[in-house]
Amino acid sequence: MQLSEFYNAGLPRLVLFDLDGTLLDSVPDLALAIDRMLAALALPLAGQSQVRNWVGNGAQMLVKRALAHSVASSDNETESDLFDQAFALFLHHYDQCCAEQSRLYPGVQDLLSFLKDNRISMGLVTNKPINFTESLLDEFDLRHFFAIVLGGDSLTEKKPHPMPLSYAMEQLDVSPLQTLMVGDSRSDIKAAQAAGCRVAAVTYGYNHGEPVSAYQPDLIVDNLAELIS
Numbered sequence: 001m002q003l004s005e006f007y008n009a010g011l012p013r014l015v016l017f018d019l020d021g022t023l024l025d026s027v028p029d030l031a032l033a034i035d036r037m038l039a040a041l042a043l044p045l046a047g048q049s050q051v052r053n054w055v056g057n058g059a060q061m062l063v064k065r066a067l068a069h070s071v072a073s074s075d076n077e078t079e080s081d082l083f084d085q086a087f088a089l090f091l092h093h094y095d096q097c098c099a100e101q102s103r104l105y106p107g108v109q110d111l112l113s114f115l116k117d118n119r120i121s122m123g124l125v126t127n128k129p130i131n132f133t134e135s136l137l138d139e140f141d142l143r144h145f146f147a148i149v150l151g152g153d154s155l156t157e158k159k160p161h162p163m164p165l166s167y168a169m170e171q172l173d174v175s176p177l178q179t180l181m182v183g184d185s186r187s188d189i190k191a192a193q194a195a196g197c198r199v200a201a202v203t204y205g206y207n208h209g210e211p212v213s214a215y216q217p218d219l220i221v222d223n224l225a226e227l228i229s
């Protein structure tokens with residue numbers, strides 16, 4: 001279904017996008033950084049297929065999930081020391097490799113250009129830390145599309161909390177009824193539902209191994225270009 005059919009009065013005024021798994025296939029580089037972190041800690045490696053199921057709740061949760069998978073249970077103090085060490089290693093390695101193998105998905109350039117040509121405002125609301133988000137937007141020359149960019153550490157709450165979506169709508173002075181969220185995971189769908197805006201979900205991203213249909217988004221697409229009228 002095209003956007004113009006979905007919004008009776010034409011197009012939404014604002015489209016908010018998720019980054020990882022929606023615009024950018026980032027798992028190859030996330031997995032590289034996680035495996036370099038695990039190797040430095042002499043722990044068993046995870047690989048892309050595991051990491052794909054762990055992405056979506058921010059970098060700290062990604063590292064926690066990787067440690068929970070690779071470390072036999074330990075006491076709280078060892079766990080927190082290990083986390084601090086692991087997280088620092090992850091940040092260091094991801095900083096080196098975040099744009100090595102990551103690629104934009106098919107249809108992304110087409111949709112962003114279509115929305116820009118139609119003067120629809122766009123925002124980026126990701127759970128990825130803001131410093132990596134900004135580097136990747138520069139690397140893929142996407143920064144100019146977005147009127148607002150929020151990372152997982154930009155505000156006190158991240159998706160699935162509605163705060164970053166509500167904040168973006170307030171800053172751009174657009175109501176939830178005139179806003180569409182586009183994402184790949186339950187966090188995006190739940191945040192949009194709680195913020196009162198409609199949500200389109202892509203089928204190709206990272207949703208912890210579950211189909212996005214389980215969370216009842218308003219629209220489901222296999223390629224973002226399907227939204228273009």
Ligand SMILES: O=C(O)COP(=O)(O)O
Pocket residue numbers: 018019020021055056057058059062125126127128129152185
């Ligand atoms: O960093 C993550 O956990 C994923 O970020 P996303 O919100 O862009 O999917």
Ligand SMILES: [Mg+2]
Pocket residue numbers: 018019020021022056183184185205206
């Ligand atoms: Mg995502």
